[in-house]
Amino acid sequence: MYWKDAEDIAIALVEAHPEVDPLTVRFTDLHRFVVALSEFDDDPKASNEGKLEAIHPGPRTTVNNPDHKVYPYLLRGVAIERRDQVWSSDITYIPMHQGFMYLSAVIDWYSRYVLSWSLSNSLDGRSCLESLEEALRGRSVKRRRCPSRRGLCG
Numbered sequence: 163m164y165w166k167d168a169e170d171i172a173i174a175l176v177e178a179h180p181e182v183d184p185l186t187v188r189f190t191d192l193h194r195f196v197v198a199l200s201e202f203d204d205d206p207k208a209s210n211e212g213k214l215e216a217i218h219p220g221p222r223t224t225v226n227n228p229d230h231k232v233y234p235y236l237l238r239g240v241a242i243e244r245r246d247q248v249w250s251s252d253i254t255y256i257p258m259h260q261g262f263m264y265l266s267a268v269i270d271w272y273s274r275y276v277l278s279w280s281l282s283n284s285l286d287g288r289s290c291l292e293s294l295e296e297a298l299r300g301r302s303v304k305r306r307r308c309p310s311r312r313g314l315c316g
Contacts, residue, residue: 164204165213172217174199186257189214245272246301253290266290268297 163170192214197206242248248271255262266289267279278296282289
């Protein structure tokens, strides 16, 4: 087996370590478990976070609805030359012993500064809106266009 064989590795790991909760295993332990598999023949140093995530996926934070409109990418070819010109937001999950916490953040692309963030135990959207409102508070922003993968904006 090689790093590219994520599904085969995942099956072998479940068989080799049935006591391990795949939602809470640390990447360092996951790497150690993979390298210790007798069928594994790849270079242990050839792994990276993306390869380990393919073996150990977390919850889906983006669920595409085929009925939703797909918006075009508006920043292609745009030169980002000042702060507050382009912001982005994203959400990621943090594995906990019992489930997940969700971290949402608003980031200024020019300065790479985190303008605001919030932590929530659910994906209901309120936390994301709170982050956006906090980032907007005290700033004079001329236009508020919020492109996202799903075309949603608060």
